[in-house]
Amino acid sequence: MVEIFKALAEESRLRILSLLLENDMCVCEIENCLSLKQSNISRHLSNLKASGILESYKKAQWSYYKINNNFIQENQELWVYLEKRLKELPSYQEDYKKMKKCKSENICNCLI
Amino acid sequence: MVEIFKALAEESRLRILSLLLENDMCVCEIENCLSLKQSNISRHLSNLKASGILESYKKAQWSYYKINNNFIQENQELWVYLEKRLKELPSYQEDYKKMKKCKSENICNCLI
């Protein structure tokens, strides 16, 4: 349990999770939406994956990250809480807009 | 939300919360149950209080800490999750036994 809370105890990681509520995303899309360095995002994603919150898959050169279904199953109350609260993050509206734009304009050439 | 997760991202603090599921406790009782230094416990308690998870009150020379009812109200799903998972901490059974012993023997002379 501590590992999960450690993963959740960082604002950038919460912002990443808030984007993944709606879509799977690749690293460069997240980079584009959150304006953080690529290496930084990659490490945050590794962290979230190591804690069991995310899983990943590859398509061509892109690594996609998504919410881990096992995590949702095994942490249902926490997940309900997160789904509600992630949308209340101060940066959520803006991040969400960028995500929509990024997806609709296929900014990374990585549309699934 | 980050502040709450930061407070929860530390094992000693989770152990403290697990003890407080059943009773309010004073600092020296917690010290007795968890075998941590008094200053250390005092700081963890301050941290949990600052994040809104605990509240405190004084009786004579003792400071009692308890789960903050507002926190429970405002974070219901998270609280349900915590109530379940705190009891699954590896140290829980042992900590719980010590808490029971501490309360029944009135080790700090601080029984309410």
Added chain:
DNA sequence: TTACTATATGCTCATTTACTCATATTAACT
């Protein structure tokens, strides 16, 4: 093959955090 793109990772630096000791503060009791 070579060049290019996306991602992961080694390294370093700065910041934060947890721990400890010593001391201050507060309350109770003689």
Added chain:
DNA sequence: AGTTAATATGAGTAAATGAGCATATAGTAA
């Protein structure tokens, strides 16, 4: 007033963490 007990806090230290740069790795495409 002086002593004792409980708690909080200042200061120092060590460890963990996040950020950034440079580079390695892996997959694609020419």
